Amino acid sequence: MTPEVLGQFRAATDRLLRAPDPAALADFMMASDLDSGHPEIKWVRAWALRALIPLGGPRVRPVLLAASSESFWRLRMLAVRALALDPQATARLIALTRDPQWRVRDAACRSLGQGGVLTEAVVNALSTAPNDPDDRVAASAEAAHDRLRREMS
Structure with a gap:
């Protein structure tokens, strides 16, 4: 990435993060032409996702599901935390309990414990x-499993 392109990227993301617009942030996060291998861009995308999550809206869920598959662990972890209360994301959260990054596995276990969905698949993942x-x-898996058992009794 050339210094000129990086400068343009910095200016655009600065404007985007100063006045968060859910549609613009969602478009930014879903842009397939971003070079997420560049360290600065990876972190800016993480901050953009952090800004998008509390704004909510119909465009957030697809962004979260896409971010849960990103190569950068911080994006996966943020997505997992935000998907905690989405019952339709349970299968994705279960899969992320086997992520290579411990922070993502930890967030997935905690999120499953918050979701209130006690299925055989959830029990197996937490077990x-x-x-x-x-x-x-x-420890997070054990606490999540205990919490779900208490809530369901």
Whole structure:
């Protein structure tokens, strides 16, 4: 990426983040021509997603589902946290309990515990997560499993 293009990108994202517009942020996040491999662009996209989440609206869910598959772990983690109360995202959250990044696995376990959906698949995902190599993920999975059991009794 040339310095000129990077400068234009910085100016555009600065305007976008100063006056968040849900449609513009959603379009920005879904732009397939962004070079998300550039470190600065990855972080700007994470901040754009953080700005978009509380704005809500019909365009947010597709952005969150797309972000949950991004290569940058921060985007996946933010998406997972925002999808916590979306019952239609349960299958995606279950899949993300096996993400390579511990922060994403941890967020997925916590989100499943907040979602209030106690299915066999959720129980299985949370039951295997205590064997996670990262103690933080194991603790989150156990707490989420306990919370769901208490809510459902």
